[in-house]
Amino acid sequence: MSSKKRAAEDDGVPSKAVDRGQATARQGAVQEEMGEFEDRWEDEIEDEVVDGDAMEDEGDEFTHAPEDEDAPEPRKQTYLPGVVMGPNEQLVADNSVYPCLHALSYAWPCLSFDILKDELGTDRTGFPQTAWLVAGTQAGDVPGHGRAKDEVVVMRLSGLSRTQHDDDSDAEAEDDDVDEDAKLDFLTFPHVGAVNRIRAAPTSATIPDPYHVASFSETGKVHIWDVRPLIDTLSGPSKPRQKTPVHTITAHGRNEGYALEWGRSGLLTGDVDAKIFLTTLTPTGFTTSQAYTSHTSSVEDLQWSPAEPTVFASASADRTVRVWDVRTKSRKCAVSVRAHDDDVNVISWNRNVDYLLVSGGDEGGVKVWDLRMFKSKPKPVAHFTWHTAPITSVEWHPSDPSVFAASGADDQVTLWDLSVEGDDEQAGAAPLGPDGNALDVPPQLLFVHQGQKDVKELHWHPQVPGMVVTTAADGFNVFKTISV
Known part of the structure; x- marks a missing residue:
């Protein structure tokens, strides 16, 4: 995916840390914008009182409305895009479909982020x-002030409370964990150029010192930072912190990139x-290898194998997914599969079933692959065409091997479960699309979340089951659903 595709449109500077706390969707049902909902067909009511007795005295007929007759409630149905x-x-x-839902904004769009493991x-x-x-x-540019300075931001999102529902009991509504505004605290490093992609290094049971994070700049340089001092400062008394990277990778020259991935064998x-490079940490410092070359167009995403520390997969604008082994001296890929009919933007390797990989394409398709079939029958085991615009992010659930999430340029975040089978009765009750025909809703589609504009990236929180964090041009969403 080119930088033009990922760039955010800057309509000004939003407020620093605002929690709107509004629901943006129901299960399989969504609202198109954050905020309160109003009845646009509501009639204006004037403060005019009519006295029935007075009308009777004047000889006019006046009939009182029946008191026992209840007006029928409007029929509710699930809304889906289309x-x-x-x-x-309306x-x-x-x-009620969100056990937790918060929206927070930062001063500038953050179109890439990662979740830091905490204690x-x-x-x-x-x-x-x-x-x-x-x-x-x-x-980006600030009208009248030129180019704004970019940053690497360490954020602490606290007070992520349970969503209060209309049907909550009074006792539940008084709980301390309900309907609180979330708070965003942060510290920053200055960064030269926009941040195309940022990733945190994996951590062991005890978080290491330093805590390395890599950022890929639009200038073509990859910076490695130690964010541990910022974490410590936000957690307690202020401590000295260095505002320069601990190492900068210059092997890419002036070629920017979006593919960035830490693993046990190093940073890809x-x-x-x-071109793909591998940077490893040695006793004498960081060392970058010669380029791995097989792709014929931009490398869009990289993923290490969860089972073999020397094997990784790559996605490219040349429409292929390739598998590599860093032990190969030729630095050529071992397997190549044409995965999509357009650019392959993103991939995710299943951490629980190490032969499953999901890919997202520029045409809007999401495909699940069995890597064991790559050499013989390279056909996807599942192919979903629900999204109507390029896929911008995919990620498997950290503990459920059949569940993954995807986001698209159609402003949708979708949750999927491969273990769900179709139901003929549900198929017959499918909602109607613009053409009057029933929408083809895949049974594996668990949930559709909307409300953000230009969604770029999503991650499951590995320590809070079911929590999803997304980033878009208008800020962050943090939510949990009853479906996962």
């Missing part, structure tokens, strides 16, 4: 929650000139 709405229908948010424990299910992120800005970086 559903045709009637002239008197979207109403259903908060607050694993499998956290209570509320409120705290999440640590590292993000990179794409500030891929650029628009179709």
